[in-house]
Amino acid sequence: MSRTKSILTEAKQIDTAVELIKLGARLQVLESETDLSYERLLRLYKEVAGKSPSKGQLPFSTDWFMTWQPNIHASLFLNIHEYLNKVAELDEIDTVIKAYKLYMEQVSAQGLEPQLSVTRAWRLVKFVDNGMLTMTKCSKCGGHYVTHPHEIARHYVCGLCNPPARAGKGRNAGAIRLPSAQDCMVD
Numbered sequence: 001m002s003r004t005k006s007i008l009t010e011a012k013q014i015d016t017a018v019e020l021i022k023l024g025a026r027l028q029v030l031e032s033e034t035d036l037s038y039e040r041l042l043r044l045y046k047e048v049a050g051k052s053p054s055k056g057q058l059p060f061s062t063d064w065f066m067t068w069q070p071n072i073h074a075s076l077f078l079n080i081h082e083y084l085n086k087v088a089e090l091d092e093i094d095t096v097i098k099a100y101k102l103y104m105e106q107v108s109a110q111g112l113e114p115q116l117s118v119t120r121a122w123r124l125v126k127f128v129d130n131g132m133l134t135m136t137k138c139s140k141c142g143g144h145y146v147t148h149p150h151e152i153a154r155h156y157v158c159g160l161c162n163p164p165a166r167a168g169k170g171r172n173a174g175a176i177r178l179p180s181a182q183d184c185m186v187d
Helices: 002-022 027-033 038-049 068-087 092-109 118-129
Strands: 134-137 144-147
Touching: 002 027, 002 038, 002 092, 027 038, 027 118, 068 092, 068 118, 068 134, 068 144, 092 118
Parallel strands: none
Antiparallel strands: 134 144
């Protein structure tokens, strides 16, 4: 019985690793979320992705999530993640995978470029779990956004309600296009 369980567990871990590789996860995420050996994950990565995994450290700073567009995307992902946590009984990594796929669907449906990689999404969940980031309700729109835990919640205004002055102005603004005054005018 325990041998069957370990085979099922290994098969599940391989499925999880394959899914993460297809979504573009870094090798360190696979190592953290499975019990598979480094060598096995490396072979699996090369087989699934057709290339060697990227090298280098994982994102380690919370600052990236506080910048304007990444914050909006991270907040969208985290709201989906939190909803799935409440309504579905999934392993944590399965929640991250499903939430990331839903995030990608939403971004694609709006014709936007994704700002969040699956590795950053996974890291975001780890930052929240460790109390390094949290969600704060916007005092204007009522949406919940990724913030530092010491943010003054009562007066918090999100980046959608109060975008930075240059938001959406650059040629490579890409992720979000704010309406101009002409777009809002009625003939």
